Each structure stands twice: as structure tokens, then as C-alpha cells.
Amino acid sequence: MKIASPLITHTLFTLGPVPITTPVVTTWAIMAVLTLGAWAATRRLALRPSRLQAGLEVIVDMISGQIRETMDAPPAPYLPLIGTLFIFVLVANWSSLIPGVEPPTAALETDAALALIVFGATIFFGVRAVGPGHYLLTFAQPSLFMVPLNVVELFTRSFSLTVRLFGNVMSGVFMIGIVLSLAGLLVPIPLMALELLTGAVQAYIFGALAMVFIGSAIGEASQREAKT
């Protein structure tokens, strides 16, 4: 039995010199659905919310509550980034329920792009909290000997963020594929239910880790400011 490698994404079509792979198309479809859905749902906001508006408000409220608890900071500057990351990863993980769709987070490149966003946001918020000079000083935080370790940590945690999401989602898809090729039509359904749970937990963990990283960047900075 020949199994396709999960590390290779296959090209759907080429747009001039640029090859367009399947995860890119799925990502853009999810982005379009989320953007249009959010636009349509927030077009007529009322003081007495409709059922849809109340549901969305519950989600936004939950995410901002999590941000406030985890980061000990007012959630407003971080809510758009963290909320978008969480909802995008959740929808992307659950998109495997649609027949024929492979979740874009099961490709290493999508996860690397998401982790790169978190990497950039960590530095951006850290620099914005205290300015570039003080942010660089936080790398020598306990003592000067910690500088190489702190710099290495900055990169390894982005890498582990990538590999964690990729490994979890891809292994689920891979396992369902193998079971489907061995057994019949309805056998993988419990595995797919498990995959729903894993997808939700991984989306939560991705958001929580982004919060923890950004929170540590601005937290160390504000502690430093309090000391000086």
C-alpha cells in the first residue's frame, strides 16, 4: 500500500510563475467566508441584540475575558489579533468536516506563517510597550549570561508553535486516511469526532500560547519599568 507523504503539498494550478497549492486555496476560502460572515453579521448592530449578535458577543466577550485573565492587561489592543488567530485556526481545523477539504493547518507552511505572525506580534507589542532599547534590555533580564538562551528561546518557541499545530492536525488527518483505507465507510466517524475535540483544543492552545508570549514580552518590560 502506498501512502502519500504528509510533508508534501501538491500544486493545484500555477498563476504565472507562482504555483498555487491546495492549502492556499482553502485558506483564502476560509478567509473569505470569515470576512464576509463577520461583515454581514455586524452590518446591523442593535442595542437589543438579535440571536446572532448575542452569540457573537458571547464569543468576543469570552476571548477578551481570557486575554484579561492571562495577560493581566486591558484586552482591547490584543483582541483583534488573538481573536482572529483563534477563530481562524478553529475554523481551519474543523474544515476537515467538509468532504474533500483538507484542513490548511495540516500543511507545515500555513502553521509556519501563523507562528511568524505571533513572532512578529510579540516583538511589535514588546517594543511598543517600552521602546526598542528597553525591549532589547529585557533579553539580558536575570543576568547577561542569559542573552544567548533568551535569543534562542525566541526562535525555538515559534518553531514549536509551528510543529505542535502541524503535528496534531496532520496526524489526525493522516490517521483518518489510513483507517478509511483499511476499513469501511462509517468506521472513521469516532476518530473524526476525536479530531473535532483536538482541533478545538489546539485552536485554544494556539491562542493561549500567543497570549502568553505577548504577555511575557510586555510583562517583563513593565516589570522593568517599575524597577527603574
Added chain:
Amino acid sequence: MNWIHLVSILGAAFAISIGAIAPALAQGRAVAAAMDAIARQPEAASTVSRTLFVGLAMIETMAIYCLVIALLLLFANPFA
């Protein structure tokens, strides 16, 4: 099927099996400690479970690294 294929398959199996044992033990310890903490202090349950989830994700990364090594050996082996 030359010997590099054979060694790669064995290596992948060993990587994922050893890589599953240690994180499983570690996650068991972490969950047990969290249960203990929640039983002692039920009002801190939300904080404990949030920290537990993040910690479990960190531990699980080790198993995922082993999975990636196994997949590299099987599907992207630089020597085969």
C-alpha cells in the same frame, strides 16, 4: 528493500514509541498534580486548568517532535 529502508522503518518505530512513553508519563504527572490542586482549592479551578492546558501542550510538543522525526525518516529520508 535495502538495509537503509529497513533501518529507517525501525528507527521511525523506535522514535515514535520512545517518544510516546515519556510524554505520557509526564502528562500523567501533570494532570495528577492539577487534579490534586483543584481538589484542594476548587475556586482556583479555572486558573489551574488554563495553566494545565498550556503545560500539556508544551509536554506534548516532545511527542510531536518524535512524530515529525518518524515522518521524516519514512517520507523525506535524505539517505534513501
